[in-house]
Structures are given as structure tokens and as C-alpha cells.
Amino acid sequence: MHRLTLRGRMVLLVLVGVLPLLGFHLALIYRDFQAQRDQFxxxxxxxxxxxxxxxxxxxxxxxxxxxxxxxxxxxxxxxxxxxxxxxxxxxxxxxxxxxxxxxxxxxxxxxxxxxxxxxxxxxxxxxxxxxxxxxxxxxxxxxxxxxxxxxxxxxxxxxxxxxxxxxxxxxxxxxxxxxxxxxxxxxxxxxxxxxxxxxxxxxxxxxxxxxxxxxxxxxxxxxxxxxxxxxxxxxxxxxxxxxxxxxxxxxxxxxxxxxxxxxxxxxxxTQPVWRRATNSLAVGMALLLGGLGLAQLVAHGITGPITALRRLATTTDEAPAAPVTTGLAETDDVADALLAETSRRRAALTSLLESERRLRLVVAELNHRAKNALATVQALAQQTARGEAGSDPVRFTAAFNARLQSLARAHDLLAAFSWEAAALHAVVQAGLAPWLASGDAGRELSPDVRMLPTQPGDPSRIDIHCIHDVEPAMASPGQAQALVLALHELATNAVKHGALSTPAGYVKVICRRAESCQDWIIEWRESGGPPVPGPPDRGGFGTRLLTRALAHDLGPGGSVALDFRPTGVHATIRFRTRSYAITGAAG
Structure with a gap:
């Protein structure tokens, strides 16, 4: 069936309204003519x-x-x-x-x-x-x-x-x-x-x-x-x-x-009848022409807003900030709804594109991290085998498993933070999780907590002080992974040779902002343990990890200082936090 335009429908409406009335009036005139003829x-x-x-x-x-x-x-x-x-x-x-x-x-x-x-x-x-x-x-x-x-x-x-x-x-x-x-x-x-x-x-x-x-x-x-x-x-x-x-x-x-x-x-x-009929036709045609003209005006008043709606629906530009006025209240409501839906769809599309971008970046990051993890595992295996545990399979297995678990904790931490920057206090907790109190192990620190407290009689002898500003410090994924491994090595060395090897020893970990306000410092302080004779003659895996690998992974401005004091080992880890977005070069 042929579709009528709005103007066509308006014209048809006028014709349907006027012509039957005109025909009815002419029929009345003819009926009056017949009655008058009979009367004559x-x-x-x-x-x-x-x-x-x-x-x-x-x-x-x-x-x-x-x-x-x-x-x-x-x-x-x-x-x-x-x-x-x-x-x-x-x-x-x-x-x-x-x-x-x-x-x-x-x-x-x-x-x-x-x-x-x-x-x-x-x-x-x-x-x-x-x-x-x-x-x-x-x-x-x-x-x-x-x-x-x-x-x-x-x-x-x-x-x-x-x-x-x-x-x-x-x-x-x-x-x-x-x-x-x-x-x-x-x-x-x-x-x-x-x-x-x-x-x-x-x-x-x-x-x-x-x-x-x-x-x-x-x-x-x-x-x-x-x-x-x-x-x-x-x-x-x-x-x-x-x-x-x-x-x-x-x-x-x-x-x-x-x-x-x-x-x-x-x-x-017939003459009066013809005069009446002619007058009726003249009035009817005047009404018809006036109705058609009015129909054109009304149709234009409707098609204009509809055209504006069509332009609004097909435009690729950003949605206007001010409400759109089409000249018709109903189409204004439709325009507002259309703009709202367009904004919602654009927001959803933007979110979808952002999610897709992030997913691609996450996948790329995961690929990169997987390669890094494999390289790290390979390095851990090689360095563990070269070190003091290389000649003893049992010691190798224990040391290697402990380091793998530390790496796994680092990955769990990054997964919890969606492979983005991780809170520094959570990084410290993940690195020292095996030696913390049982009630605190695995517990996520709130950003406003300044110290991880210990309970009386708790076997944990590690005190953690995280001093924050308004915003907690954040470490990039590469920095977080390196810090977890480094803290694991420091704690392992303290248990074997340092403060945690004796009942009276303890360790204090302090996280604070440096004087430059751009860097953060993690201080590792051991005390109460056996006297430290000085730097080791030959550095083991932990020393090499701290002085070489960690300083490299912390990025520009990163440094590690080891001080083998007689009262205990002091380590100062300095790094610079930065705005972080997921990229393949982050780690």
C-alpha cells in the first residue's frame, strides 16, 4: 500500500471533512427543490x-x-x-x-x-x-x-x-x-x-x-x-x-x-436553487481552500520538528549541551529522550571501547608479565642453584619454593589491583606475609592505617609503620613485584642470619615520603639480633637482588642502600612513584 506523507494525510483529512458536508448541503438543497416543486x-x-x-x-x-x-x-x-x-x-x-x-x-x-x-x-x-x-x-x-x-x-x-x-x-x-x-x-x-x-x-x-x-x-x-x-x-x-x-x-x-x-x-x-447551490459551492470551495492552506501550515509545523528530529538522530556530532527546541512540545520531549538515549549510548560505547582498550592492554600486560615471570623464575632457579643451596637439593627446593611463593603473592597482589598500580602498604604486607602475625597475614591494610600493630604474645616480630599523606603511595606493577621479592629476601636473610634468628631480635619497616616529596622510602631496620661482622665477603642471591635487580626495576630515581651495622642490617629502598597506565613497558 502506498504510504501517504503527512501533508497528503492532512489534505485527505480536509477533503474528508469538507466534501461530505458540501455534498450533504447540496443534497439538502436538492431535497428542498423537490419539496418546493411539489408545493408549486x-x-x-x-x-x-x-x-x-x-x-x-x-x-x-x-x-x-x-x-x-x-x-x-x-x-x-x-x-x-x-x-x-x-x-x-x-x-x-x-x-x-x-x-x-x-x-x-x-x-x-x-x-x-x-x-x-x-x-x-x-x-x-x-x-x-x-x-x-x-x-x-x-x-x-x-x-x-x-x-x-x-x-x-x-x-x-x-x-x-x-x-x-x-x-x-x-x-x-x-x-x-x-x-x-x-x-x-x-x-x-x-x-x-x-x-x-x-x-x-x-x-x-x-x-x-x-x-x-x-x-x-x-x-x-x-x-x-x-x-x-x-x-x-x-x-x-x-x-x-x-x-x-x-x-x-x-x-x-x-x-x-x-x-x-x-x-x-x-x-x-431552479434559479433560487442554482443560486443557493452556487453560493454553497463557493463557500465550500473557500472552506476547502482555507482548510488546505491550514493543513499545509499544520503539516509544515509538524514536519519541521520531525525533520529536526531526523537530523538530530542522524548527526554524528556530540550531543548539544542545551535542550533542543523543535517548535513542538511532543517532539521536544522526543528530542530530549533521544538526546538522553544518545548520551547514554555514547557513554556506554565509550565505556565499552575503554573496557576493550583496557582488556587489550591487560592481555598485553599479562603476556608481558607472563614472559617476565618466566624470566624471573628462570633467574630465581639459576641464582638459587648458584648460591648456598645449590649443592643441597633439599635446601634448593625449600629456597626455590619460598621464592616462587613470594612471586605468586606478587601476582596475586597485582591481580587484586587489576594489574594497575598497587598500594604501597599492601605491597609491604604481601612481601612479609609469611612472617606476619597469623591474624594479620593476608589482611589488606586500609589506606588510613599508619602502623600494623602487634598483639601481646603475638609471635610476629615485624613492626610496619606506613606513614601516608592524604593519598596512599602507589607502586607500579613492576615496582610492586620487585619490592615483594626484595622484602622476601630481607626477611629470609633476617631469619637465617639476622635479627629474626634470635628470640630477642625484631624488625621495623618504615614507609615514608622522602624530603623531595617526589620519592618514597622503605626503611628496613633490624635490631636485637646477633652482631653483624660487616658486609659479607661474597654477596649471595639476596644481596645481588637488592643491589642490582631491585634498583633496576624501581625505575629512574630508584636506589637501594645496604648498611651492615653491628646492631643489625639496615636497608634503605628509594623509588619514585608516578602516574601509571597499563602498558607493556611498565614492568
Whole structure:
């Protein structure tokens, strides 16, 4: 599935939010349009029914007036002059502008108020309603026709004229003024755009509003005529003679066969709807564009901090000391967490690299120490064999094992200090461990202890005084190993020949800082032992170790001074401590 960017998602969110609302609003407008269309149809139908009732009432009034006039005694006596006078009075009072005719059953006009008295009268051309009245004996209203006298469109209302003996051979006809029905419709017309038509039984327009003279006498469409012929009322959509879409309704005058049709232009309904729809679309598009612009701003306000986070996550530089501000609170929290995690990982990586470096150095140191140890063991074996124990295997084994154990104690000490610099008091204790009190043997001295005390009755006769500054003195691994071996030789010599060979003798070991404040001094003082005659004629292994090997292993500034005093041997070991890092050249 294609992954959308944040901007794409924001745009989609705006579209999902705006377009459905816009579509819903347009649907409401269309629903209102349908409701208004139905309402317009009902209004047109109501107007058509009302006009049909008015026209039917108007025609009924005229029929009633003719029927009363047909009962005239002058007409019964065939006194046409007197009857004409009565007819003109009726026209003047009730039907101004109309004309009344008396027609014989063969269509011959006997009297016509529209023609001067004594003038010749023509035959009646429209005889359909004449025959209907003569046949049924009931009043009838004609369709629209063209009169023979004035050559204008007209309608005729006819009623039967009965003779006193009950014979029916004449008909009384009333021809209304042409605009009489149009004026009636105009008084009920609503709106200038509504179209109202009065139709005769053949579907010909008798009256038309608006534009009454334009369509009078024209026939309506065949579809409308069929619909009007089949039903008394109906609502439907059609097109006017000008091609204008209409909502049309009609109502029939059942007594006379006429119909009233009312048409409402759809434009009166669609124009407001289109205006509403256009306004809605304009507002919707404005909201959509504004939402898209806002979405772009919001997306930029989010993608900017995310981009800053990505740069922060991919940078190889050191983490900034100050908090990172991305412009968004949530991404600021992520940035802080990312920086914290980055710092932790860098610290862990640094520690790991340092541990790896130290491990490599330790391995190198161990290799170097192993080689040194092998060389030392070889030297110990050779020097022990050359010395006083060389001719006696038992003495050789004892002396060699003791020196190996001293070397092992030195290695144990360095291992305890991770093959780094070792505390000086711990070095002294490791070198003299076999001759210390049982309770103190193997016990690590605390840096603030200034003297290794002895208990009453303790067999140990070695007093150790370690005088420290704030920080205890530290000896490098090479120095520590050499000092352990040297102290072992001094103690061994004291046990064999010196102060520790007699019950009253004892040894004092003093560790102190030299006057130069750069060197440290270990003093070995024997007393109470047998008198010392002086330096030996031939130096043994211990003497060579102290005067040659130890001075070399102590490094620059290191020295060893042996003083064979009559009261006991005094040894002064001087060396310089230094900052120590594990290297292959340390020992």
C-alpha cells in the first residue's frame, strides 16, 4: 500500500471533512427543490381549481340570465321588437359589451342585438351547440369560433326557448364580450411569470395570461389535450409554446367541457436553487481552500520538528549541551529522550571501547608479565642453584619454593589491583606475609592505617609503620613485584642470619615520603639480633637482588642502600612513584 506523507494525510483529512458536508448541503438543497416543486404543483392545482370554479360560476350566471330572458312574454307573442328592447336592457344592466341572438332551429338568426333593427341577418355558422340544445333541451356553451358577422373569435351560450304549447324550435344565444373571461382570470392571476389558460372542449385557448392576444385561438399540445380529456385534475411537467419548462396543473369544468390550465416556469424554482447551490459551492470551495492552506501550515509545523528530529538522530556530532527546541512540545520531549538515549549510548560505547582498550592492554600486560615471570623464575632457579643451596637439593627446593611463593603473592597482589598500580602498604604486607602475625597475614591494610600493630604474645616480630599523606603511595606493577621479592629476601636473610634468628631480635619497616616529596622510602631496620661482622665477603642471591635487580626495576630515581651495622642490617629502598597506565613497558 502506498504510504501517504503527512501533508497528503492532512489534505485527505480536509477533503474528508469538507466534501461530505458540501455534498450533504447540496443534497439538502436538492431535497428542498423537490419539496418546493411539489408545493408549486399544489399551488398551481389550487389556482386552476379556483379559476375553474369562477369561470363555471360566471358561465352559470350568464346561462341563468338567458333562461330568465327566454321566459319573456314578448318572445312568447313573437313580438321581436319588444323582446329586443328587453334584451338590450338585460345587456346594459348585466352583460355590457355582449350581444344576444334569437336563432331558429335551421340556424337562421331572427334577432341580433349587435345588428341594427331591420338589417338582414345571416345564417348561424356554428350549429353544433344549436343542435345539442334542440336535442337535449338543456343549455350549452360552445367552443371558440369565428363569428360570421364581425369576423372575430367568440363563444356562444345557448339556452332553449319553449313555446307555450311546449314546442322547441328556437334557441336564445348570448355572445360575451371577448375580454370578459380574460379580465376574470386576470383578477386571480398570481405573479407575472405564471401562465394561465382557459381552454374550450377542443383544447383551444379561449383566454391566455400573460400575453392574452398572442395565443388566443391556438390549440394546446396533443399530450395536454389527452391528459385533460382523461382526468378532471392533474399535475405534470410540460413545455410552453415558447419552449419554457413548466410545472402545469389543470382543472376541468365538468358542466361545459372546458378546462383551466396553470403553468409555473421551472426557472422560478431552479434559479433560487442554482443560486443557493452556487453560493454553497463557493463557500465550500473557500472552506476547502482555507482548510488546505491550514493543513499545509499544520503539516509544515509538524514536519519541521520531525525533520529536526531526523537530523538530530542522524548527526554524528556530540550531543548539544542545551535542550533542543523543535517548535513542538511532543517532539521536544522526543528530542530530549533521544538526546538522553544518545548520551547514554555514547557513554556506554565509550565505556565499552575503554573496557576493550583496557582488556587489550591487560592481555598485553599479562603476556608481558607472563614472559617476565618466566624470566624471573628462570633467574630465581639459576641464582638459587648458584648460591648456598645449590649443592643441597633439599635446601634448593625449600629456597626455590619460598621464592616462587613470594612471586605468586606478587601476582596475586597485582591481580587484586587489576594489574594497575598497587598500594604501597599492601605491597609491604604481601612481601612479609609469611612472617606476619597469623591474624594479620593476608589482611589488606586500609589506606588510613599508619602502623600494623602487634598483639601481646603475638609471635610476629615485624613492626610496619606506613606513614601516608592524604593519598596512599602507589607502586607500579613492576615496582610492586620487585619490592615483594626484595622484602622476601630481607626477611629470609633476617631469619637465617639476622635479627629474626634470635628470640630477642625484631624488625621495623618504615614507609615514608622522602624530603623531595617526589620519592618514597622503605626503611628496613633490624635490631636485637646477633652482631653483624660487616658486609659479607661474597654477596649471595639476596644481596645481588637488592643491589642490582631491585634498583633496576624501581625505575629512574630508584636506589637501594645496604648498611651492615653491628646492631643489625639496615636497608634503605628509594623509588619514585608516578602516574601509571597499563602498558607493556611498565614492568
Amino acid at each position: 404543483g399544489v399551488q398551481a392545482q389550487d389556482l386552476a381549481s379556483s379559476l375553474a370554479q369562477l369561470v363555471e360560476g360566471e358561465l352559470g350566471t350568464r346561462v341563468a340570465a338567458l333562461e330568465v330572458l327566454a321566459l319573456s312574454q314578448s318572445l312568447a307573442r313573437d313580438d321581436l321588437l319588444a323582446f329586443r328592447a328587453e334584451a338590450e336592457v338585460v345587456l346594459a344592466l348585466q352583460q355590457p359589451g355582449a350581444s344576444i341572438m334569437l336563432v331558429r332551429q335551421d340556424g337562421q338568426q331572427l334577432m341580433n342585438t349587435a345588428v341594427p333593427p331591420g338589417a338582414p341577418l345571416p345564417m348561424l355558422q356554428e350549429t353544433t351547440n344549436l343542435q345539442r340544445v334542440l336535442t337535449t333541451g338543456q343549455p350549452a356553451v360552445s367552443d371558440l369560433y369565428v363569428g360570421s358577422g364581425l369576423q372575430r373569435r367568440a363563444i356562444a351560450i345557448k339556452v332553449p326557448v319553449w313555446r307555450p304549447d311546449g314546442k322547441l324550435d328556437r334557441v336564445l344565444a348570448l355572445t360575451p364580450r371577448p375580454d370578459a373571461l380574460s379580465n376574470l382570470i386576470a383578477r386571480q392571476h398570481r405573479g407575472t411569470n405564471w401562465c394561465v389558460s382557459l381552454l374550450d372542449g377542443a383544447g383551444v385557448r379561449i383566454a391566455q395570461l400573460p400575453n392574452p392576444a398572442g395565443y388566443e385561438g391556438e390549440k394546446v399540445s396533443s399530450a395536454f389535450f389527452r391528459a385533460a380529456a382523461d382526468r378532471s385534475e392533474a399535475i405534470y411537467e410540460t413545455t410552453s409554446a415558447e419552449g419554457v419548462p413548466l410545472i402545469a396543473a389543470f382543472s376541468r369544468l365538468d358542466a361545459y367541457g372546458w378546462a383551466v390550465a396553470v403553468g409555473i416556469p421551472l426557472s422560478e424554482l
